[in-house]
Amino acid sequence: MVSEKDHYIEIKPITHFSLNIRELWQNRELIYFFVWRDLKVKYKQTVIGVLWVFIQPLTLLAVFYFALSKSIQPNLHWMNYGYFVLTGLVLWQLFSVSISQAAESMVSNANIIKKIYFPRLVIPIAAIGNALVDFTIMSVSLIIGTLIFNNHFHVFSFLYILGAIILTLLAAFGIGCLLAAMNLKFRDVRYALPFLIQLLLFSSTVLYPLDFQDASLNLLKSLHPLNGAMHLWRCAFSNEPIDFVTIFLGFVNNSILFLIGIYYFRKTEAFFADIA
């Protein structure tokens, strides 16, 4: 039996900022249900179902391999270009799908937001959880493939992989929440999003190494939210020596993005139902 105290709620005007992690934790099952629903819906009425996870990165891999392999390979010291792009695209997929799904998540669940209360962060978290499921399938395949064909794994590989995922999610969560909240108010976000994702791809180290790009922009490029994570990720799949400055910059960078995103989201969420 639950005591009266457990269910005492006081509803008051919003005066101060709070994260309310406790409430989010109480609703962890709801996060699961949102992920579960989206996964179920995603592959309904598809013939090849979950195989779609592989098609996009593999197609992109083929395109970039044939287009850029000859010119980039001489600049690559630690990896074959095909493998470089493949590893890059797997992490990129986590980053980009997380951002775009999180950004759309609040608008596409607007009907629920307007009718039922629960901590709103459940929705973007679930969107990212969904991207994480696809990523798990891809990365496990990549790791198995690596172990079979091309064993570059070393003692720290799995630590690096974990670090890279955390760094990626920090940034994706921050950007995703920011865009999700803005999207409710300014529908422009929807149109800017594909462009933003493209920009992030071509300015990243997914398709070409940093030293292949113009060196004059190095400082700017070190601010790219995926750079630190990507460096750590590739170090896991090769013998490339780790550069702690890049990792540290990435961590600081992505933490700031994370905080900005979550702050903006929490600050505006009380009024989501009024503007959605």
Place this chain on the structure above:
Amino acid sequence: MKPIIAVRDLSKVYQIGSKEERYYSLRDRLSSPSKWFGSPKTEPFYALKDINFDIYPGETVGIIGRNGAGKSTLLKILSRITPPTTGSIKLRGRVASLLEVGTGFHPELTGRENVYFNGAILGLKKHEIQKKFDEIIDFSGVETFLDTPLKKYSSGMQLRLAFAVAAHLDPEILLVDEVLSVGDAEFQKKCLGKMESVSKGEGRTVVVVSHDLGMIEKITNNSILLTGGEIIDFKNTNLIIKKYKNSIINSELISKRFGNKKIQIIKYKILNESNILTNYFYMGDDIHINFQIFSKELNSDFELAINFKNEKDEIITHITSFDSIGKLKLIGKTLLLN
């Protein structure tokens, strides 16, 4: 006994834009330089103003009022969907709100999957849904279609399933908004029965908003009458309904006009046989409509027509003073000279 719902000095202010503010977009902002800085010009609108009331455990309370009286806003604040601007509410119990049946239903998911997801967003834990699953399906009467995607259900079946989930929520406080107005009569009865057993049998507190005064009368003891965001009265439902029916102002000034203004309708009143203002008529009642007409010319000859429209704004029938078929009679002319 402590009230299970205690509302104190509650107000909700919306900033209503002069005209265009429904949709924000960057383009709107950019295209008019005056809006580049600061928020767009708005006026405060009190959807609710200084609301105070207490509801005690086990009570079933109705909220009555015209459209725009603030009923739904009050329910939205009680269910925490939108925050109040000032004031506070203390809730001593688990709350479930049914502002809509079937919120979050997804057409691609099967009936079974929808029951789980809908239950989860309404606040049930997974093990609770599992425990009640058979009962829910039983209540809905759609067991044969459990593994069929929802999009293949008839709308009636969807509604049954949705209400079945809602009816099996287990809160101490249940907030219900106008959800029963849909669905066939038999199922409505079943839901009403379930709601009554919820409130009376199991000692739960229910707050219901509805335009269906008959339903409110049947299931509630006390009701709140809201007008223009303020509480007019809170007492026995029968008395409130009487008061509501009588308070409805149907004599209004007409603002939308066209024509040459040689003759104008100033005011109208809708009355029953005993000359009492009302909007409620039963089958066979006479409806008296009283017009106050202003004319610039003395003894001007005019004709009066009334259109009857349904809620879709389609004309069902019309009568005119010219028509001999209609029963519209002009009893005296109120002519005013300017």
